[in-house]
Amino acid sequence: MKKDNNLNTNKFIKSVWLIMDELQSADQMENALQSILEKMCVEYSCSDASLWLKHDGNQRLYMIASKGNEDNTGLSIAFDEGVIGEVFSTGDTITVSENEKDLFEKDHNIHAPNALIVPLKTPYGVLGCMAFSGKETAFDEDEIRIIENCSALIALDLEDKGFSFDVDLERKPLVSLRGIIKEFMSGEELNRILKGIDLDVYEGELLVVLGESGCGKSTMLNIIGGMDKATEGQLIIEGKDFSDPSEKELTDYRRDYIGFIFQSYNLMPNLTALENIEFIAEISQNPLDSSEALEMVGLGDRADRYPSALSGGQQQRVCIARAIVKDPKIILADEPTAALDFNTGQGVLKVIEKIVKERNTTVIMVTHNVEIAKMANRVIKLRNGNISSIRTNFHPMKAEDLVW
Numbered sequence: 001m002k003k004d005n006n007l008n009t010n011k012f013i014k015s016v017w018l019i020m021d022e023l024q025s026a027d028q029m030e031n032a033l034q035s036i037l038e039k040m041c042v043e044y045s046c047s048d049a050s051l052w053l054k055h056d057g058n059q060r061l062y063m064i065a066s067k068g069n070e071d072n073t074g075l076s077i078a079f080d081e082g083v084i085g086e087v088f089s090t091g092d093t094i095t096v097s098e099n100e101k102d103l104f105e106k107d108h109n110i111h112a113p114n115a116l117i118v119p120l121k122t123p124y125g126v127l128g129c130m131a132f133s134g135k136e137t138a139f140d141e142d143e144i145r146i147i148e149n150c151s152a153l154i155a156l157d158l159e160d161k162g163f164s165f166d167v168d169l170e171r172k173p174l175v176s177l178r179g180i181i182k183e184f185m186s187g188e189e190l191n192r193i194l195k196g197i198d199l200d201v202y203e204g205e206l207l208v209v210l211g212e213s214g215c216g217k218s219t220m221l222n223i224i225g226g227m228d229k230a231t232e233g234q235l236i237i238e239g240k241d242f243s244d245p246s247e248k249e250l251t252d253y254r255r256d257y258i259g260f261i262f263q264s265y266n267l268m269p270n271l272t273a274l275e276n277i278e279f280i281a282e283i284s285q286n287p288l289d290s291s292e293a294l295e296m297v298g299l300g301d302r303a304d305r306y307p308s309a310l311s312g313g314q315q316q317r318v319c320i321a322r323a324i325v326k327d328p329k330i331i332l333a334d335e336p337t338a339a340l341d342f343n344t345g346q347g348v349l350k351v352i353e354k355i356v357k358e359r360n361t362t363v364i365m366v367t368h369n370v371e372i373a374k375m376a377n378r379v380i381k382l383r384n385g386n387i388s389s390i391r392t393n394f395h396p397m398k399a400e401d402l403v404w
């Protein structure tokens with residue numbers, strides 16, 4: 001017994017030491033927390049861990065750090081959602097045993113078996129919680145005590161440093177979807193493709209949409225772009241209901257608000273690169289200069305070329321120039337790099353990144369490539385007609401640093 005106690009005391013001291021060391025030495029709090037989770041997973045033989053902190057502004061808990069197969073940081077849940085929400089609102093530890101794991105995995109997207117969720121608690125209140133899972137054996141009483149104490153230590157430091165994270169709650173949504181349902185007839189059968197999508201898209205953000213083929217990504221993009229109508233639900237543009245627009249309102253909206261970049265380039269073959277852009281500029285309300293738009297995508301010297309004399313990547317960049325020349329508020333990009341090789345694709349992404357930064361344009365980009373999602377401000381996943389997750393990238397990667 002005594003020996004065991006010593007063992008646990010040593011384990012506790014070791015854990016405290018590694019936490020203190022990380023908290024003091026890391027350049028960014030997120031990195032320190034990440035590193036703590038990784039080391040605690042080794043120490044307590046867990047495969048997965050996550051750390052969640054509250055954001056009072058919108059009453060949600062955000063995953064700030066995670067260890068596991070997938071980087072899920074930035075995921076958020078409501079204060080009262082699931083087991084994480086329960087630990088947060090009660091301030092009490094929860095353990096999940098092997099035989100409860102199925103329910104736990106399904107409901108909370110955490111890989112059991114043998115999970116432990118402890119609150120991040122100071123004398124002044126609960127800041128969030130930490131979850132550990134994927135342990136071979138159940139957590140014993142001593143381990144639970146130690147992890148609770150470690151958690152208290154982290155909570156005190158977070159409070160002490162006044163750590164906060166930015167989810168930019170002041171922003172007003174440019175586009176909102178509420179309860180969007182879309183059904184298609186397929187032969188005799190009525191298929192519900194979108195089953196009630198709720199989404200806010202903000203000004204100047206790059207939102208990436210991921211999801212399996214056929215899950216409704218293009219359908220959602222077409223509804224946002226006014227190219228298709230929802231079966232049910234509301235499309236709200238800058239606070240105004242746009243669910244049932246007149247033909248004229250729809251045309252104006254598509255012309256003034258939306259730039260579309262498709263996977264296939266569909267340029268006019270008998271017009272030069274510049275003419276393809278001018279053609280759109282002429283029918284736009286407040287267009288940019290066509291040559292400047294071509295310059296922005298790095299094709300100033302190819303203005304007089306016909307599409308057939310341009311490479312795939314160059315044609316795609318003409319398409320981007322054509323979308324930006326209107327100076328739209330929203331650019332919808334449906335797999336803009338799917339047909340391109342790595343270098344060309346990256347060039348296209350750099351242009352998209354530049355438009356978001358320099359013109360504060362909102363870009364909604366559909367892709368199958370999870371690497372590309374790393375440059376987004378937020379990433380949503382569509383699954384079975386619903387949004388299965390929304391993730392905020394606290395530190396989006398630069399397009400030039402992406403590798404695939």
Ligand SMILES: Nc1ncnc2c1ncn2[C@@H]1O[C@H](COP(=O)(O)OP(=O)(O)OP(=O)(O)O)[C@@H](O)[C@H]1O
Nearest residue numbers: 184185186193211212213214215216217218219220
């Ligand atoms: N006009 C239509 N009429 C009937 N069914 C349609 C129509 N448009 C889309 N669908 C169906 O809706 C589903 C979703 O299509 P959508 O093109 O939105 O998928 P996606 O997620 O963009 O797929 P991908 O990644 O392959 O482009 C598919 O099953 C498709 O067959």
Ligand SMILES: [Mg+2]
Nearest residue numbers: 217218219334
């Ligand atoms: Mg598609």
